[in-house]
Amino acid sequence: MIRPVEWRNGAVVLLDQRLLPGQEVYRVYRDHKEVAKAIKDMVVRGAPAIGVTAAMGIALGMKTSRSRDLRRTFDAICKRFAATRPTAVNLFWAIDRMRNAFDEIADRSPEVVREVLRQEALTIHEEDIANNRALGGFGASLLPRKGTVLTHCNAGALATAGYGTALGVIRAAHESGKKLTVLADETRPFLQGARLTAWELKKDRIPVTVITDNMSGHLFKTGAIDAVVVGADRIAANGDAANKIGTYMVAVLAARHKIPFYVAAPVSTVDPNSPTGDDIPIEERPSREVTHILGEPITPRGVKVANPAFDVTPNDLITAIITDRGVAKRPYKRSLAKLLRSPAQAKKQRAKPSTRP
Amino acid sequence: MIRPVEWRNGAVVLLDQRLLPGQEVYRVYRDHKEVAKAIKDMVVRGAPAIGVTAAMGIALGMKTSRSRDLRRTFDAICKRFAATRPTAVNLFWAIDRMRNAFDEIADRSPEVVREVLRQEALTIHEEDIANNRALGGFGASLLPRKGTVLTHCNAGALATAGYGTALGVIRAAHESGKKLTVLADETRPFLQGARLTAWELKKDRIPVTVITDNMSGHLFKTGAIDAVVVGADRIAANGDAANKIGTYMVAVLAARHKIPFYVAAPVSTVDPNSPTGDDIPIEERPSREVTHILGEPITPRGVKVANPAFDVTPNDLITAIITDRGVAKRPYKRSLAKLLRSPAQAKKQRAKPSTRP
Numbered sequence: 107m108i109r110p111v112e113w114r115n116g117a118v119v120l121l122d123q124r125l126l127p128g129q130e131v132y133r134v135y136r137d138h139k140e141v142a143k144a145i146k147d148m149v150v151r152g153a154p155a156i157g158v159t160a161a162m163g164i165a166l167g168m169k170t171s172r173s174r175d176l177r178r179t180f181d182a183i184c185k186r187f188a189a190t191r192p193t194a195v196n197l198f199w200a201i202d203r204m205r206n207a208f209d210e211i212a213d214r215s216p217e218v219v220r221e222v223l224r225q226e227a228l229t230i231h232e233e234d235i236a237n238n239r240a241l242g243g244f245g246a247s248l249l250p251r252k253g254t255v256l257t258h259c260n261a262g263a264l265a266t267a268g269y270g271t272a273l274g275v276i277r278a279a280h281e282s283g284k285k286l287t288v289l290a291d292e293t294r295p296f297l298q299g300a301r302l303t304a305w306e307l308k309k310d311r312i313p314v315t316v317i318t319d320n321m322s323g324h325l326f327k328t329g330a331i332d333a334v335v336v337g338a339d340r341i342a343a344n345g346d347a348a349n350k351i352g353t354y355m356v357a358v359l360a361a362r363h364k365i366p367f368y369v370a371a372p373v374s375t376v377d378p379n380s381p382t383g384d385d386i387p388i389e390e391r392p393s394r395e396v397t398h399i400l401g402e403p404i405t406p407r408g409v410k411v412a413n414p415a416f417d418v419t420p421n422d423l424i425t426a427i428i429t430d431r432g433v434a435k436r437p438y439k440r441s442l443a444k445l446l447r448s449p450a451q452a453k454k455q456r457a458k459p460s461t462r463p
Numbered sequence: 464m465i466r467p468v469e470w471r472n473g474a475v476v477l478l479d480q481r482l483l484p485g486q487e488v489y490r491v492y493r494d495h496k497e498v499a500k501a502i503k504d505m506v507v508r509g510a511p512a513i514g515v516t517a518a519m520g521i522a523l524g525m526k527t528s529r530s531r532d533l534r535r536t537f538d539a540i541c542k543r544f545a546a547t548r549p550t551a552v553n554l555f556w557a558i559d560r561m562r563n564a565f566d567e568i569a570d571r572s573p574e575v576v577r578e579v580l581r582q583e584a585l586t587i588h589e590e591d592i593a594n595n596r597a598l599g600g601f602g603a604s605l606l607p608r609k610g611t612v613l614t615h616c617n618a619g620a621l622a623t624a625g626y627g628t629a630l631g632v633i634r635a636a637h638e639s640g641k642k643l644t645v646l647a648d649e650t651r652p653f654l655q656g657a658r659l660t661a662w663e664l665k666k667d668r669i670p671v672t673v674i675t676d677n678m679s680g681h682l683f684k685t686g687a688i689d690a691v692v693v694g695a696d697r698i699a700a701n702g703d704a705a706n707k708i709g710t711y712m713v714a715v716l717a718a719r720h721k722i723p724f725y726v727a728a729p730v731s732t733v734d735p736n737s738p739t740g741d742d743i744p745i746e747e748r749p750s751r752e753v754t755h756i757l758g759e760p761i762t763p764r765g766v767k768v769a770n771p772a773f774d775v776t777p778n779d780l781i782t783a784i785i786t787d788r789g790v791a792k793r794p795y796k797r798s799l800a801k802l803l804r805s806p807a808q809a810k811k812q813r814a815k816p817s818t819r820p
Contacts, residue, residue, distance in 0.1 A: 127763040294675035315767045318651035320676040320709025324774035352677025406484040410672045417681035
């Protein structure tokens, strides 16, 4: 099983996704500041994986700190992680969970605090895998018995603690005997589809064909696509879903050609504090990701580029939202609120001071 | 002025567009077989430029041939060029023009035949530039006085004998004092937008911002795009337009956001023998263009890819078709037929044996 993030021997270990598929390199982090930088630099990416990594990074920071003011240290560490990437809400959700755990034992000895935070991070990690498996089970039944499923970016094992959200649905369908071929958008500029989704699916022997991001329209038109499944970095209360740049174009094309368009994400991706997609901040990434590929320039020197990392797909283009607690359908405001209230994480949903910006 | 193809000292000279923007290299061809290979390998690309290059290649082939059977030689050379790229109809149009010229003087001396064919190729070259300027004039008035124009691929000076079709419209508007910024889709897999469109526009000091192909949807949604202008490789009699892969997705998004979508191409791009877009053959290019960038692999080894080079935008998504003889509007079957019958090339339109497949 692919493990993009792990806690091992008191350190955080990340599979460096920037080097895939050419090299499989695991980096060991003993400094939480370096973990935060790794999130920012996309050593690890994918909303759920970012959340798990931040939780482990916070546990690491508390473990290595020599300060006697635990709360001040904790707040500073959380602030650092909250500033890494603005769009994925799982990051803020994970920080909130760590804060809840901290608040409950803040007056105990440093040893107890450290151990409880380490345990909470490990729990978040384990729950994410379990949640993905549950999500995969709910979603698998929505896919055809035989056909071609388009996905954008990488919402796979590499984007989570393991198994994946969108790819989790495809994996579960594949495991249940459905004959699926995956079309993977290469997903410029970071090429998560060409590099990561193709790598994962090849490992699992699920047939995959890589296309450039501008080809799916033609393939929808020629009837080559039966369903679309993508992940999400933040889902607004009304079902509008922020995901990797380009998702919106795929959704518009799917709607035009009457092909079901599914969003797969754990309920931790749903942000009740963002009423609509307009309330979701869109991260602008460095120019160099667009102007250079593998370190080589592809544009004339000094040319201006834009690099918004995400876009928002409006809820009316989404056929269903597949979560770890069941499948939400329109109207999403009601169905998502119901899933958020369901038992699994009721305890964690109690109002606490939020780190969300 | 940028000259991607020229006849110089009895040879065909091509600017190697595969090396731009890093290197500006002009290759001298004295063998017509190498010119045909250069078209296939995309040393030169863009429907009008391919047409001009094929005409010059045919003149070169006749000039260097030692055969005494001129017609057999001519037919063999035309067949070779007709087999280079299947979608751009300007290729077949140029071959037909060379054939018409040949038929009129086939019984004359080899010297006369060679000189007439050389002259015809030079005429096609000059006419293409003049046609682009006329086209630019017709199109410029359609663009806003101030705003942002999206283009896909490169339909510029580099895609023609000079000046360009879609970029010709933008150039003409810029020359007339309109304040335009160009958004250039990078256009995977060959990166014509990032490499060529950005290079041309920078040279002409027209403001340009490069985006990846999956970003325009988000920018349409945020109101950042005021108009779209693209070229075409073949326009069916009903106005359906084949152009670089990805154009269809842009057209669908433009329609959703009620932004005008213009196709700019000389009438030689209109193919009366293709009643609709379904009759246009779509070229499938080598996998390596998708799996490798600048010679380096971006996908796992052995992964399957698709590489259709073009798609077809249905006529109902096209606001207007800008040609060198005026602007065609819906219904295109009638308006395009009228432009095809208009005087400029009436002589050339006489029925002659066609090289079209």
